[in-house]
Amino acid sequence: MTFDWQAAWGAAPALLRGLATALQAAALGYVIALVLGLGFALLRRSGRRWVRLPVAFFVEFVRSTPLLVQLFFLFFVLPTVGIELSAMATGAIGLGVHYATYTSEVYRAGIDGVPAGQWEAAKALSLSRGRTWTRVVLPQAVPRVVPALGNYAIALFKDTPQLTVITIAEVLSVVKAVGSQNFQYLELITVAGVLYLITALVIAWPVRVLERRYRRESA
Template identity: 45%
Template sequence: MFEWKWDFVWEIMPRLIEATGNTLLAAGAGYAIAVVLGLALALGQRTPYAVVTFVVREFVEFIRSTPLILQIFFVFYVGPQFGIRLSPWMSGMIAIGLHYACYLSEVYRGGIESVAKGQWEAATALNMTTAQKYRRIIIPQAIPPALAGMGNYLVGIFKDTPMLSVIGVAELIHTANAIGSENYRFLEPYTMVGIIFLAISLPAAGLIRLFEGRVRRKLGL
């Protein structure tokens, strides 16, 4: 039986807290990329050009059905083969941002499709351009129904950041691996990482639900 040592836990906590910062930063930056790129991918499937719709649709399907960890490796290792060197952070953010952009594009698509047809017709009747229609009429109404899905993927991206450890991003699991092999103790670092994940993702999920409810009430839904 292996004994749990509290003084070892206190000794490694500063490093784990620093790594938590990196994890949150990676999740935040990846999500920011995904939110913007996801919208582009959603709108890309609504152009009048069938070829564009087809290509974007297949691309989203491809990214969604292949493992994120493989995509991370792909971005990190393939660049140098063509003379583009990306830092682990850069390639990690590209891979995770793109992966979640594809998920978010589906959420946006659902939101946009849920806007009543009359809204489009009314916007056309008011002689709005396509850009105006989206920006002023459609997107504001598409966001509230998409909020729940968007929130789930925010928590999802946070839980997927450990995959960045494979290319050397110093997030929680990477740090726990390092602590474990330096001290030959894996119990405390891995357990603490699990607890830190729980301590962040459970309240985050609750907060997101709260926020979603408030937005819905404010918009009178």
């Protein structure tokens, strides 16, 4: 059996629609990851132990367990406790919470990188805690971690095929649906792989540019 180019070409539109769905889920998930990750990072610096420790435990736990099982858990268990969400919302939350545990480490490194003198200066100017964070610390901490955050956008996108298990019509779901009719899995999965590769490279491009720019500035 050889590669059937006709079949590969014919499946492209359906696969592209799957890719659009995957990108939508990834974008939603990434927004959640960026916001929630910052929240985790701030809570882990809290002066109160009963805030700091449970958040640290949650972050470590979520980061060391498979996203796949987390997706199953959210998709099948949330409805039993009365939380009815669409598959897309569940998927975005699953991806978002999982990657928030990674972005929180990135933010943490960024915050730790702000020199102690900046904190002391804020204190000397008797800035409030809120102003110290929003005007002094975060504006210095966040820009330098943008490339690292960007890398997790790529990683998050590459985890979207797992959304197939919670009935989201992303690329792999299309592969399975079309493949069950024509059995041309070789062509379907190969084209799907090429699509992922191209998309990942396209997302990676601005991240690499930012990385280089930052490295030049810090050099």
